[in-house]
Amino acid sequence: MEYKEDEFLMLSGIQHFSFCRRQWALIHVENQWEENVRTIEGEFIHEKVHDQFSREQRNEKLSSRGMPVRSVKLGISGECDLVEFTKSAEGIPVRGLEERYLVTPVEYKRGKEKETDADLLQLAAQAMCLEEMLCCEIKMGFLYYNETRKRIEVAIDDELRKKVEMVTLEMHSYMQRGYTPKVKPQKGCRNCSLKEVCMPELVDKKSAAAYMDRMLDLARNGGES
Ligand code: SF4
The missing domain is CATH 1.20.5 (Single alpha-helices involved in coiled-coils or other helix-helix interfaces)
Known part of the structure; x- marks a missing residue:
């Protein structure tokens, strides 16, 4: 199945949907939004990475920041905080350059590693968009948390890919039906925006x-x- 442009959903919504389906529906189906300290803080971290879509090259690596990505198969679009292109004979050709490069998405996050798989799903969705756009295979990506200042390697495996497909299908179904789930109080409600x-x-x-x-x-x- 391929989605049309006007059916595309925001890739970043995957983390809201995974955290609480009602929160996602309030934001994306009902267009409600309230900024609180947590969201502002999260945006600040992203601003530092995404100052604009830019490319820089250092030794074996080419870095692209704020790169727009999309997938017609998943019906999502968004931006990658950082995509690294590392020289490798197993990689893909990049326009204007002679060597081949492996593609790796890096997503920047506030705080530290979470118990949920929200961040993993978002990163895997970015990898799947990049694969579709660049005709490449991405086996892993990184999550960087500002509190621990560590990069965590994430395997983009079949299980994660299947979850991304199921979650995006469910998101499209909610959007088509204009459906907002009922309240299910949870631990995260206290800090919910x-x-x-x-x-x-x-x-x-x-x-x-x-x-x-x-x-x-x-x-x-x-x-x-
Ligand atoms: S307050 Fe709780 S149930 Fe309501 S949207 Fe936020 S997390 Fe979901």
């Missing part, structure tokens, strides 16, 4: 009643609790 819009505290009647009482009290007291 959309908790004011999502209102996970309204998930059961008891807490909904408490919330309404709080709101009525606030209204009676002119906004002061």
Whole structure:
């Protein structure tokens, strides 16, 4: 299956979808967005890497920052923080250069390694886009976390690829149906940038009643609790 341009979804949405499907739907299906410290901090890290789409060459390596990528098979598009092209006889030819290069995506992340596979899926999706665009094979990529300042090597294996395919299929299905899942409170709700819009505290009647009482009290007291 091939997606049309107007059906493309944001590649970066994979991390939201993997973290919480409702969060992704609120942002991408309902166009809700609330910036908080965490998202601003995350954007700051990306700005440093993505100042513009640029290429630089050092010895055996060519680096491309903020490189636009897309996949018609997955129906996603976005940008890679950094793509490294390393000289190798097993690599692909690059226009304007004589040697062949292996292609490796590097994704920069705030904080440290996460328990979920959100970052792995995003990196694998970038690798799959690059493979489709450049007709190459990518066996691994790197995740770089600003807190630990370490590059972690990630194998782009069949299991990860299958997950990316399933997740993107599910995202397209939600978008086509205009579907936003119901609230499922989780540990991550506390730091969620959309908790004011999502209102996970309204998930059961008891807490909904408490919330309404709080709101009525606030209204009676002119906004002061
Ligand atoms: S508040 Fe919780 S349930 Fe709601 S969008 Fe955020 S993470 Fe998901």
